[in-house]
Amino acid sequence: MQKLIIKGKRELSGKISISGSKNSTLPILAATILADRANIKNIPLVKDIFTMVELLNFIGLKTKINKRKNLIEIKNYKKNLNTLAPYKLVKTMRAGVLVLGSLLTRYGKAKVSLPGGCAIGTRPVDLHLFALKKLGAKIKIKDGYIFAEAKKGLKGTTIKFPSISVGATENALLASFRAKGKTILKNCAIEPEIKDLISFLKKLGANINLKGRTITIIESKKNISQVSHEVIFDRIELGTYIIACALMAKKKVIINKINPKMIKSEINLLKKIGVNIKKYKSSLIIIKNNNLKSISITTKPYPGFPTDLQAQLMVLLTQANGISKIKEDIFENRFMHVPELKRMGAQIEIKNKTAIIKGPTKLTGAEVMATDLRASVSLVLAGLVAENRTIINRIYHLDRGYEFLENKLKKCKAEIIRI
Numbered sequence: 001m002q003k004l005i006i007k008g009k010r011e012l013s014g015k016i017s018i019s020g021s022k023n024s025t026l027p028i029l030a031a032t033i034l035a036d037r038a039n040i041k042n043i044p045l046v047k048d049i050f051t052m053v054e055l056l057n058f059i060g061l062k063t064k065i066n067k068r069k070n071l072i073e074i075k076n077y078k079k080n081l082n083t084l085a086p087y088k089l090v091k092t093m094r095a096g097v098l099v100l101g102s103l104l105t106r107y108g109k110a111k112v113s114l115p116g117g118c119a120i121g122t123r124p125v126d127l128h129l130f131a132l133k134k135l136g137a138k139i140k141i142k143d144g145y146i147f148a149e150a151k152k153g154l155k156g157t158t159i160k161f162p163s164i165s166v167g168a169t170e171n172a173l174l175a176s177f178r179a180k181g182k183t184i185l186k187n188c189a190i191e192p193e194i195k196d197l198i199s200f201l202k203k204l205g206a207n208i209n210l211k212g213r214t215i216t217i218i219e220s221k222k223n224i225s226q227v228s229h230e231v232i233f234d235r236i237e238l239g240t241y242i243i244a245c246a247l248m249a250k251k252k253v254i255i256n257k258i259n260p261k262m263i264k265s266e267i268n269l270l271k272k273i274g275v276n277i278k279k280y281k282s283s284l285i286i287i288k289n290n291n292l293k294s295i296s297i298t299t300k301p302y303p304g305f306p307t308d309l310q311a312q313l314m315v316l317l318t319q320a321n322g323i324s325k326i327k328e329d330i331f332e333n334r335f336m337h338v339p340e341l342k343r344m345g346a347q348i349e350i351k352n353k354t355a356i357i358k359g360p361t362k363l364t365g366a367e368v369m370a371t372d373l374r375a376s377v378s379l380v381l382a383g384l385v386a387e388n389r390t391i392i393n394r395i396y397h398l399d400r401g402y403e404f405l406e407n408k409l410k411k412c413k414a415e416i417i418r419i
């Protein structure tokens, strides 16, 4: 098992380029099932992307990844694809469930493994199935698999999601691509990754309109079979590095290949804490500020503060003056980084879904264990600011979602090695 060893207290300076968004690439890869040919640019070379590509290959699409150019070419000329997403692939990467909508709307049937839970929660897919049933799919759950069928195709209708779900919105969007008539999705997730998926589907001829939290899809006669698309930047990776720089960038760090407009709310929140951020058209400059203010925040669906930055923000708040509170309102078990941070000296208590963080506290290096993707990167951030050496185990979690993390930090003078 690989580990990361970090020598703390190294001042960061230099430049960081942000990679393409994992959470935009995954649904767009599922959407390539709807095309005959697709070229996707700016994809992040991370484990979850390779797992999704393996799933597309298993289904029968022809894929070719050009790692030097962060590009993937996908061809799909088979008439009868293998419309199966097996447990071994979906269990490690739950976004595999997104092929359900695409397979159903283009081939009229799909057998997809239930994704099962993960460290941060049970991660049910009831909202996905609720939407597909509304569109006329016959759904049966048997032996841990979802059997979905729509022999006569799917029929557009109005669907109001009882609660906001990124994945369910994406699956419903994919399924409604070939649905007859008009589909109106209400109470949708509207993350930038959803908007990126919508722009991809429009290039395939879809007639989609997003207003507020309502997405309207009207059956389109335009049948475009080839598409080229550049994925947006990863706003969660960006938020992670802004926090790393807020903690340790004595001199300036330039973060580029981004669009600051897309993470306005996160930038405003970090500025409220006192993070020194200068915005430019496609980059930011961050300089450390020793006088950080405590805050209280609750994680919310976009445009609220993202749950995927909750663990990283917690590390920043261990260095802020006073008592901060973070309420995790999206997932039921997303505080597994807290016991590890406490072993490094953080003073954090959890009271019903709220973490109470006392700062500023001196962190000291320790041997710690990663548990999920974002928890593991919070341990890296803590290692950067802690005295002495931090050893992080189980870093395969990190490799699922952060491209070249240690290289990007090393280029900014962090002392971090993988063994």
Ligand code: EPZ
Binding pocket: 022, 023, 024, 026, 095, 121, 122, 123, 124, 125, 126, 127, 128, 129, 164, 165, 166, 167, 168, 189, 307, 308, 330, 331, 332, 373, 374, 401
């Ligand atoms: C997406 O997961 C992201 N993953 C997650 O990022 C992110 O944390 C999450 O959205 C919230 O923003 C990808 O995009 C691949 P949800 P998703 O459906 O779609 C409940 C990361 O670190 N729910 O919006 O699975 C669910 O249990 C990952 O990159 C149902 O109850 O999230 C959760 O409590 C982690 N029934 C809440 O809704 C359902 O059918 C939000 O989940 C679906 C979800």
